[in-house]
Amino acid sequence: MRRRKTAVAAGCCLAFLLGTLLNVLFVPGSEHPPPPHEGAPPSPPGAPFSPPEEDGGGRAALERQIRERYEEVLRYRQHRAGRRPLRPRDRRLMDLAPPRTSAEQPGPRGRAVGPRASGSAELSLEPPLLGCRDIRNVSGVQYLGSGYTKAVYKAVLNRTLAVALKAVDFGGHDIARCVRQFSALGDCYRLAAYKIVKEMILLQRLRHDNVLQLYGYCYQDSNDIPDTLTTITELGSPLEMIQLLQTSWEDRFRICLSLVRLLHYLAHSPLGSVTLLDFRPRQFVIVDGELKVTDLDDASIEESSCTSNSDCFMEFPARNFTLPCSVEGRCQNMNEKRNLYNAYRFFFTYLLPHSAPSSLKPLLDKIVNATGELHWGIDETAAQLERVLELYKSGGYLQNTTRTPKAEYRRVPEAFIPDENYRCWPSYHHKGCLLSVFDVNEAIEICDSYSQCKAFVLTNQTTWTGRQLVFFKMASNRILPDPDKITYVKVTD
Known part of the structure; x- marks a missing residue:
């Protein structure tokens, strides 16, 4: 019996020792970090790694997130050249500010030192801006x-001006996830609304032809929450890559050129180098043929710090890059290079080379390859695309081509050919062959290259580059008068 008790005691001691050893080896802090929350947006390619947020902390964690986002908004309003008194409507932007703690109450002389006081002037927007009165009687409201x-909604103001209205989506992922975690709809709204405030400020500070225009904003009560924010912006058409691939090379080149001009501006903006962390085609719209960035709530001016080159690692789905670490401890041109490689993988590789003029293809291939390998920065890329534009507009790309007509053509002034259309690709007209040319000689060269082409009609319409639009025809059986057109008929093959 005594031996049995000794064995049991020894077993208990061994179990205790094993349990202690397991607790030491597998303490909670040594476990792998949990996977991202279900449904959370993935980190954008090329973005620096940031650990996932913890669910714990309750309201204190939510208040911390609100304060961090509020302070981020303030950073984007610094470096203002001069300040002006705030209009009452401007102060409404600060209604979203986090509540002050006792340490942030006004000091002995009545001077407020908390974020609400310091932020008022920083968050003001410049006039003239549209407001609630302007959108009170909108028509044609359409969910986009x-x-x-x-x-995002489309609306028409005063039956004349079509605009885009942006507001926090109460049924969206951000609000739903926050409410599920913290059960505080009002504070969750404030957290999400700061992204809209940040975007408003960036739209105001980044003034460029390829940045969407901010027209104004409005506060109104909604969903039992006072002062919900709606922004009023320029309206654009969604960027549909499938449709773009079916357009003319000239229009596709315009998209790439406007994107490069935008990225060149962002690399040298008044705020410093700006990177678009959520860089996807859906973040852009087309306005009058020009590409414009519309979503800036995920833009950043933060430059990644480093102690060695290995800290400057950019990871993309197809390949990775390591940039040099500067003596100042910053990854050199990381914001610029991230934007440029995203432009390559989402735009250049699909839109630039295909169906381009044959004499321009070597230069275009060089641009695509150099950006795909990040051998060039945005300055060189912009300079090369501007060179392509100049060659295309001036007809310089035609100088090294043989331009001896294969057939003779008869010129018929003030005349056009109705019907007699055939389809070609790419064309400006979906039922005919409508192309742009530099001059009549190029039109003759194009007609000679199509076996079905028997005539062409010079119109008085031009493209954005100033090139003339020409209809190519498969016959000339009927010629009618038109003072604005000139017809050329093939007389010999």
């Missing part, structure tokens, strides 16, 4: 789409 945070 939504993302993780915002919903």
Whole structure:
């Protein structure tokens, strides 16, 4: 019996020792970090790694997130050249500010030192801006789409001006996830609304032809929450890559050129180098043929710090890059290079080379390859695309081509050919062959290259580059008068 008790005691001691050893080896802090929350947006390619947020902390964690986002908004309003008194409507932007703690109450002399006081002047927007009165009687309201945070609607003001209205989507991912975690709809709204405030500030500070225009904003009560924010912006058409691939090379080149001009501006903006962390075609719209960035709530001016080159690692789905670490401890041109490689993989590789003029293809291939390998920065890329534009507009790309007509053509002034259309690709007209040319000689060269082409009609219309639009015809059986057109008929093959 005594031996049995000794064995049991020894077993208990061994179990205790094993349990202690297991607890030491597998303490909670040594476990792998949990996977991202279900449904959370993935980190954008090329973005620096950031650990996932913890669910714990309750309201204190939510207040910390609100304060961090509020302070981020303030950073984007610094470096203002001069300040002006705030209009009452401007102060409404600060209604979203986090509540002050006792340490942030006004000091002995009545001077407020908290974020609400310091932020008022920083968050003011410049006039003239549209407001609630302007959108009170909108018409033609149409839902356009939504993302993780915002919903976007099309509306018509005064039956004349079509605009886009952006607001926090109460049924969107950001609000739903926050409410599920913290059960505080009002504070969750404030957290999401700061992304809209940040975007408003960036739209104001980044003034460029390829940045969407901010027209104004409005506060109104909605969903039992006072002062919900709606922004009023320029309206654009969604960027549909499938449709773009079916357009003329000239229009596709315009998209790439406007994107490069935008990225060149962002690399040298008044805020410093700006990177678009959520860089996807859906973040852009087309306005009058020009590409414009519309979503800036995920833009950043933060430059990654480093101690060695290995800290400057950019990871993309197809390949990775390591940039040099500067003596100042910053990854050299990381914001610029991230934007440029995203432009390559989403735009250049699809839109630039295909169906381009044959004499321009070597230069275009060089541009695509150099950006795909990040051998060039944005300055060199912009200079090379501007060179392509100049060659195309001036007809310089035709100088090294043989331009001996294969057939003779008869010129018929003030005349056009109705019907007699055939289809070609790419064409400006879906039922005919409508192309742009530099001059009559190029039109003759194009007609000679199509076996079905028997005539062409020079119109008085031009493209954005100033090139003339020409209809190519498969016959000339009927010629009618038109003072604005000139017809050329093939007389010999």
